[in-house]
Amino acid sequence: MYNETIINDTKEMVRGKLLNEGTGHDWYHIERVWKTAVTLAEKEKANRFIVELAALLHDLIDDKLVSNKDEAVQEVMYWLEGVGVTSKDSERILEIIETISFKGGNSKKLHTLEAQIVQDADRLDAIGAIGIARCFAYAGSKGDPLFDPELSVREKNTEEEYRKGKSSAVHHFYEKLLKLKDLMNTGAAREMAEERHAFMEDYLTHFFNEWEGH
Numbered sequence: 755m756y757n758e759t760i761i762n763d764t765k766e767m768v769r770g771k772l773l774n775e776g777t778g779h780d781w782y783h784i785e786r787v788w789k790t791a792v793t794l795a796e797k798e799k800a801n802r803f804i805v806e807l808a809a810l811l812h813d814l815i816d817d818k819l820v821s822n823k824d825e826a827v828q829e830v831m832y833w834l835e836g837v838g839v840t841s842k843d844s845e846r847i848l849e850i851i852e853t854i855s856f857k858g859g860n861s862k863k864l865h866t867l868e869a870q871i872v873q874d875a876d877r878l879d880a881i882g883a884i885g886i887a888r889c890f891a892y893a894g895s896k897g898d899p900l901f902d903p904e905l906s907v908r909e910k911n912t913e914e915e916y917r918k919g920k921s922s923a924v925h926h927f928y929e930k931l932l933k934l935k936d937l938m939n940t941g942a943a944r945e946m947a948e949e950r951h952a953f954m955e956d957y958l959t960h961f962f963n964e965w966e967g968h
């Protein structure tokens with residue numbers, strides 16, 4: 755059953771934990787994913803309580819953020835129990851965040867509509883205007899250049915370059931961002947992805963024109 759107090763308490767807890775996070779999983783990423791997930795849940799008629807909690811908690815067990823994943827999962831479990839989420843709902847929420855946080859889980863088909871929605875919302879935040887900004891911010895933090903014309907193919911690095919970890923912000927578009935539109939699980943997310951995808955293609959056209967001095 756929907757309980758606004760539980761949502762608000764969870765929101766404050768996550769905000770406190772991630773407000774000063776620097777890996778691209780900061781609080782405002784969570785807040786955007788949460789808002790987008792609400793939009794998708796309404797359009798797809800999903801269980802909003804499950805979707806909202808899973809969206810708010812989805813990065814708390816990411817191995818880029820925590821050193822001990824099992825401990826992080828335990829912590830989320832205790833939190834949910836503490837605020838009064840039923841064990842059945844807790845299990846659903848944990849299953850969602852565990853599946854979508856796994857690297858390999860990206861290709862795994864998600865069982866429930868709620869899981870699909872949280873993954874879609876997370877992916878929508880990686881494309882469009884925000885996605886472009888996150889990509890350049892991440893590349894900058896890694897020391898990658900905006901673009902590297904020396905890398906053999908624009909579309910995909912060679913194996914060797916890839917192994918050496920050579921990439922650029924613009925290469926990441928081809929490695930990942932431009933593929934996300936076709937990976938959306940729900941119709942509502944696919945629709946939102948269209949515009950964001952078109953904007954990225956437009957952006958790249960401008961980028962390469964300016965790169966050549968046109």
Ligand code: ADP
Nearest residue numbers: 778876879880885888889890892893922923926
């Ligand atoms: P997720 O939010 O799904 O865990 P990641 O942690 O892989 O995604 O990435 C966080 C953000 O940084 C995303 O917007 C992603 O596109 C971007 N990013 C990840 N890897 C790179 C990279 N090699 N170059 C540029 N941006 C990247």
Ligand code: NI
Nearest residue numbers: 787812813876
């Ligand atoms: Ni995320």
